[in-house]
Amino acid sequence: MYGQIVEQVTAKILAGDWLPGQAIPSIRQLAAGSKVSVITVKRAYLELERAGIIVTRPGKGSIVAESSDLPRQLALKDFHAGLSAMLEAADRLQMDPASVFQEVEKELLSHRGAGLAAEERGKTA
Amino acid sequence: MTTAITLAGVRKEYGGFALQDIDLELPAGQVMGLVGVNGAGKSTIFRILMGLIKPDGGQVEVCGYRMPQGQVAAKREIGYASDDMRLYKGKSLRWHMDLVRSVYLDWNEPYAAQLLKRFDLRADQAMGGLSHGQRVKALLLLSLARHPKLLLLDEPTTGLDPVARGEVLEAIAEVLGDENRSVLFSSHNTRDVEQISDYIAFLHRGRLVAVKDKESFLESWRRILCQGEWRDEIAAVPEMVSVRRNGSVIELKVRSFHPGLTARLQQLGLAISAVDRMDLEDIFVTSIAAGERQ
Incomplete structure (x- = not known):
């Protein structure tokens, strides 16, 4: 199920809705908005971070990674x-x-x- | 970390039914789905949590209050909705809303109005004339509009049409946005549980069969399709839960899956043709069937 969230976030970034350096919704915001459990979104964000697509700063939420490619x-x-x-x-x-x-x-x-x-x-x- | 619900060694016996050794912890800010067939003991757990019935043994703590002693204080923090809750048939939803509002200071009227619209309910309609789906939504509205710290929802989506189910799930999901609010809900619709739960608890014949966070739960089960000669050692592999044979095709269902397992099966002479994740329904049915055999 977390795969769908990963796709949803990458699609947003690819479409340019979310720009490099821009803050993305918190885990809880996204969970509430997409009717998906917090633990699933957490898992998706971890995956996105591992792939270098987003950067999570402790206590400050996540931003889109500044990479150009x-x-x-x-x-x-x-x-x-x-x-x-x-x-x-x-x-x-x-x-x-x-x-x-x-x-x-x-x-x-x-x-x-x-x-x-x-x-x-x-x-x- | 604070806990919204703690059950330790809880027991309750009725004639012919026994809830046994229930140990369950729900951390604050989490959603737990309680899954079980009819008669598994789901509603009994809710009634114990609400202080409506007293367990024969064990300890119960809800929102930091010992139950049933602390039930008056605890109930201020809890929103409970269950199909066996009685409403006044001749009175309107508005009358019920005003009643709840007069008791609970946290009642949020703008939010109530918003829910009314979203649930497509009319405040002036008498409760007696509501359909099952409308009744469920009305009960949920009366709970949600108080912004309770803990929502106890017994079968909130059972018997609802797909549209109403979507509306109810959406309203429950809104609670996810607040890290201090927790939800325990029961269902035999595993799809709803799979979608919004952080934790999953399987209840069967009054016992908890499994309690785990959802992602590692789903991660640990696999359906493995293979071909080869049958050997009894295959069934003896410790991770094996279910085996089905159809000619030379063998379907295995395993828990605690790890990559080494496929190598082990190959050593036993099996050619593996597919390794798939399972959905919650499949896991539920498989583990219940395996439990029955033991």
């Missing part, structure tokens, strides 16, 4: 989450590292190929 950081976080999900699946399939690399390479090539093909189509259109 939040979208990149978020995309990077998604990327790493995807990577570990992929590796877990590979574990379950008991794949060796060589076949993992092979699969990634194959996927990368077809992905790139699709990208190039799309570009080609763009030129002729």
Whole structure:
């Protein structure tokens, strides 16, 4: 459930509703506003802090982190989450590292190929 | 840290039903959801907390007052709403609001007016003519408008349509904004409990099966789907709560999940195809079923 709060806050920041350095609602305000328990919001804020998206100062609440490349950081976080999900699946399939690399390479090539093909189509259109 | 509710070794026996060894602590500023099937003893706990019935043993403290001795003082701090509370059928909601207002100095009229509007209630309507949902909302309004330190809500969302449920949950959630106010509410709707509770208590056959903060509670359970040859050692894994077999597919439900567990299952010859978190309902039903088997 805390995942929804994490998404909600990052969406606000990405949309520019909450700017870097700006104070965000306190845990209790957000809990009351979104009808979600305090402990869930606390957990979400902890996660957001760990990801460097917000900064919490003891006794003063939380602010949006002053980093300029939040979208990149978020995309990077998604990327790493995807990577570990992929590796877990590979574990379950008991794949060796060589076949993992092979699969990634194959996927990368077809992905790139699709990208190039799309570009080609763009030129002729 | 102050506590809103402390129950220690509380017992109560009726003919055929016994509440046993209830130890429960609700820190101030927290919301606790009490989950249990009908007849589990939820309402008995509320009546003990309100001083309406005297336990056979154990200690009860509510808002810093020993119960039932301190019930007069404690009741100033408590807002209680339960379906078996009687209202005057021939009198209007406004009449009831004025009655509560004359007794409790903390009554907040602007907030009452706001709740009236939000709950879509009419103050001049006689209580006898209210639907179940309207009655529940009227009772809640009479409690909430006093800004009590502790809200004791026995099944506040039971029997409500989705719109009314949303309105009630929203009103309860507003209390979350104040760190000095606490809520204990019971429900057999685990979704409501999952949404707004900080702590979860499972009550079954008069006993507390589990009391834990919600996030670590949800975090500790997993449903693991695997394939392989069945071995009795699988059921003997200490974290195992439920096992279902369907051909070569095995569905396991575990508590106290940790990453080492999947490795252990692989050692036992299982190929794991999915590890999923469980929702509160699934956890509740699984642990009750496991408790029945013991």
